[in-house]
Amino acid sequence: xxxxxxxxxxxxNMAQSLIAGLIADGHEAAALTVSDPLDDKxxxxxxxxxxxxxxxxxxxIAEAQVVMLCVKPQSxxxxxxxxxxxxxxxxxxxxxxxxxxxxxxxxxxxxxxxALVRAMPNTPVMVQSGAIGLHANAETTPTQQNLAEEIxxxxxxxxxxxxEADLDAITALSGSGPAYFLLFMEALEKAxxxxxxxxxxxxxxxxxxxxxxxxxxxxxxESPAQLRQRVTSPGxxxxxxxxxxxxxxxxxxxxxxxxxxxxxxxxxxxxxxxEK
Ligand SMILES: NC(=O)C1=CN([C@@H]2O[C@H](COP(=O)(O)OP(=O)(O)OC[C@H]3O[C@@H](n4cnc5c(N)ncnc54)[C@H](OP(=O)(O)O)[C@@H]3O)[C@@H](O)[C@H]2O)C=CC1
Ligand SMILES: O=C(O)[C@@H]1CCC=N1
Numbered sequence: 001x002x003x004x005x006x007x008x009x010x011x012x013n014m015a016q017s018l019i020a021g022l023i024a025d026g027h028e029a030a031a032l033t034v035s036d037p038l039d040d041k042x043x044x045x046x047x048x049x050x051x052x053x054x055x056x057x058x059x060x061i062a063e064a065q066v067v068m069l070c071v072k073p074q075s076x077x078x079x080x081x082x083x084x085x086x087x088x089x090x091x092x093x094x095x096x097x098x099x100x101x102x103x104x105x106x107x108x109x110x111x112x113x114x115a116l117v118r119a120m121p122n123t124p125v126m127v128q129s130g131a132i133g134l135h136a137n138a139e140t141t142p143t144q145q146n147l148a149e150e151i152x153x154x155x156x157x158x159x160x161x162x163x164e165a166d167l168d169a170i171t172a173l174s175g176s177g178p179a180y181f182l183l184f185m186e187a188l189e190k191a192x193x194x195x196x197x198x199x200x201x202x203x204x205x206x207x208x209x210x211x212x213x214x215x216x217x218x219x220x221x222e223s224p225a226q227l228r229q230r231v232t233s234p235g236x237x238x239x240x241x242x243x244x245x246x247x248x249x250x251x252x253x254x255x256x257x258x259x260x261x262x263x264x265x266x267x268x269x270x271x272x273x274x275e276k
Pocket of ligand 1: 009010011012013014015035036037038041057070071072073075079097098099120121122123175176
């Protein structure tokens with residue numbers, strides 16, 4: 001059983017997903033602490049997962065080997081400055097999951113260069129099917145990198161990148177990505193209902209089709225494009241549907257959406273980087 005003492009700063013959607021994934025992976029609940037301003041949220045997290053909860057960030061990190069920063073990017077400067085005052089001489093490994101918050105900004109607010117891993121997970125870490133991008137700064141030792149990897153792998157597939165800037169692209173692709181696929185599932189469900197299916201049937205078949213396509217793509221040696229061709233009988237129904245997607249400019253639209261998300265990550269970096 002993994003007993004690494006981890007403090008989560010911020011107990012929102014993403015922290016909850018990560019905690020759920022760690023517990024499902026067999027991490028000792030008593031080794032996890034979460035801090036959040038909302039009393040109700042703290043009580044709910046403690047009751048659901050059997051973890052510790054603190055109202056005070058300094059108290060939450062007191063015994064932590066790893067601190068996971070899970071607040072909104074806009075809260076990062078204040079939260080980091082508050083933590084800086086209570087970090088011990090030998091600081092814990094800091095892992096930030098905040099979109100668009102650079103390592104340079106984090107070290108600046110935390111008051112010194114320290115070992116820091118930036119992670120970009122996504123909400124499917126909740127069911128241990130996350131896609132997680134990782135980057136370590138120069139102060140991080142290989143042992144600390146392994147520690148970060150071990151923690152995040154509990155949530156799904158991990159991929160290290162050499163350039164920190166690639167995390168913005170990962171944020172736009174897989175960090176936000178579950179929302180894109182869920183939107184497509186919603187649209188497919190709605191289209192099924194328009195075709196006369198019951199709401200239950202349309203939803204179930206839409207979700208199972210997404211799951212089946214993803215599993216097939218993950219487990220097959222063939223590319224998504226090759227697998228798509230297997231569905232597409234010449235002159236058949238799929239061809240008609242794919243033509244409609246092409247006429248609507250689906251690929252261009254996806255490219256524009258991912259670019260917009262990446263630009264927003266860049267804007268957050270610039271905005272917060274200016275906060276000294
Ligand atoms: N949601 C996602 O899919 C993903 C999110 N991320 C990143 O994860 C981070 C969190 O996102 P998400 O979980 O969605 O956001 P949430 O708003 O759900 O969670 C943030 C939590 O932090 C709490 N909080 C605010 N101020 C403090 C403070 N000073 N000390 C401790 N806790 C505080 C908030 O409380 P309150 O609401 O009361 O202010 C809230 O509960 C963001 O930086 C985001 O970029 C990364 C990958 C995916
Ligand atoms: O929407 C956001 O900003 C966060 C980062 C990636 C997913 N959710």
